[in-house]
Amino acid sequence: xxxxxxxxxxxxxxxxxxxxRDATLTRWVNASLGEARKTINDPINRKWLxxxxxxxxxxxxxxNDALGALGQGPRLHGNAVRFIEELTGKPLALDKGxxxxxxxxxxxxxxxxxxxxxxxxxxxxxxxxxxxxxEGQERYLREFHDYIFAIPMxxxxxxxxxxxxxxxxxxxxxxxxxxxxxxxxxxxxSQVPIKQVYQALRKEIFDxxxxxxxxxxxxxxxxxxxxxxxxxxxxxxxAMASEDGRMMCFFRPATLGIEQWLSPTI
Numbered sequence: 001x002x003x004x005x006x007x008x009x010x011x012x013x014x015x016x017x018x019x020x021r022d023a024t025l026t027r028w029v030n031a032s033l034g035e036a037r038k039t040i041n042d043p044i045n046r047k048w049l050x051x052x053x054x055x056x057x058x059x060x061x062x063x064n065d066a067l068g069a070l071g072q073g074p075r076l077h078g079n080a081v082r083f084i085e086e087l088t089g090k091p092l093a094l095d096k097g098x099x100x101x102x103x104x105x106x107x108x109x110x111x112x113x114x115x116x117x118x119x120x121x122x123x124x125x126x127x128x129x130x131x132x133x134x135e136g137q138e139r140y141l142r143e144f145h146d147y148i149f150a151i152p153m154x155x156x157x158x159x160x161x162x163x164x165x166x167x168x169x170x171x172x173x174x175x176x177x178x179x180x181x182x183x184x185x186x187x188x189x190s191q192v193p194i195k196q197v198y199q200a201l202r203k204e205i206f207d208x209x210x211x212x213x214x215x216x217x218x219x220x221x222x223x224x225x226x227x228x229x230x231x232x233x234x235x236x237x238x239a240m241a242s243e244d245g246r247m248m249c250f251f252r253p254a255t256l257g258i259e260q261w262l263s264p265t266i
Contacts, residue, residue: 007083015170015228021219022078029153029218031073036062036099036153036247052108054235055101062097062249080149080221087223088146088266095253099153102161103245106235125164125211125231127202129173130252131261138193141177144261145252148224152216153247159239160246161232163222166209169229174262176201186259205229216248226252226261 011017019025039045039061048057068076081092107121120126131143150163180197181189213233214222224230235246260266 008086011083011087011223011225014167015225016165016167016214017083017223018214018216019078019080019083019221019223021217022080022221023219024074024077025080025151025221026219028068028074028076028078029151032064032070032249033153035070035073036249037244039063040099040101040247050112051106051110054103054106054108056099056103056245058099058101060096060098062099064094064097066093068092068094068097068251078221080223083223084147084149093253093255094149094251098250098252099247100232100250101245101247102232102235104235104239104241106161106232122234124206125233127164127166127206127229127231129198129227129229131226131254132194132198137195139195139198140193141190141258141261143254144256144258145226145254146256146266147226147252148222148228148230149251150216150222150224151249151251152218152220153249154242154244155218156241156246157239158213158215159236160241161235161239162213162215162246163248164231164233165212165214165224166205166229167212169205169209170225170227172205172209173201173227173229174264176204178262181262189258202229226256 007017040056040058045058045061048061050057064070076092085092109118130145130148131141132139133142176197180194181192184192216222
């Protein structure tokens with residue numbers, strides 16, 4: 001397993017790092033899986049089913065505390081947590097987890113999505129940067145996450161909608177956004193429309209960065225840079241998974257200001 005320095009070096013260069021199987025993380029998953037299933041099947045959360053029932057989006061539905069504990073269950077420990085605390089320079093402070101579940105057939109067409117957007121979901125893994133949100137016909141900088149912390153909750157094979165990253169894309173995103181915002185004061189940045197910039201930087205990334213499907217097993221974890229372009233691959237024919245589907249828990253605490261979000265030093 002790479003040392004802590006190697007992990008930080010890889011993270012700075014690629015914008016993501018996978019942590020090998022960790023017994024403490026495995027124990028957390030085993031202790032939390034029942035609550036995850038209960039949360040996903042709760043009728044109050046049925047609104048999170050999208051794309052013909054093939055994706056449960058589940059944003060902030062997991063009722064964990066800032067240390068990742070559910071009720072009297074264990075808090076999150078392990079190599080990935082130590083890395084996050086070194087990265088941020090502060091104790092772990094998580095948001096409510098997202099339970100993102102893909103099922104066989106993902107994605108099916110959705111009335112809420114145009115034909116063009118659906119094609120992008122199928123052909124480009126719905127690649128996006130968290131926090132750059134669509135409002136009307138434009139896009140703006142709206143949410144300023146610290147990082148993306150991804151934990152697989154069940155084992156599936158590599159064909160079952162793996163998480164997808166574009167290595168090194170975080171550097172392109174930062175550079176292109178700072179160029180686009182250079183004529184404005186930082187206090188104005190969140191009001192600057194950036195749809196065209198966003199489209200252009202994604203094209204540049206598709207043309208120049210390696211697309212990597214990250215197949216995670218229970219006990220592993222991924223930490224990704226907040227500016228990394230990422231997405232989810234469509235469910236492929238003959239993919240093997242249980243009735244749980246491809247279940248992932250994502251944490252994305254948002255404690256940064258907009259200048260910190262675009263800073264190369266955090």
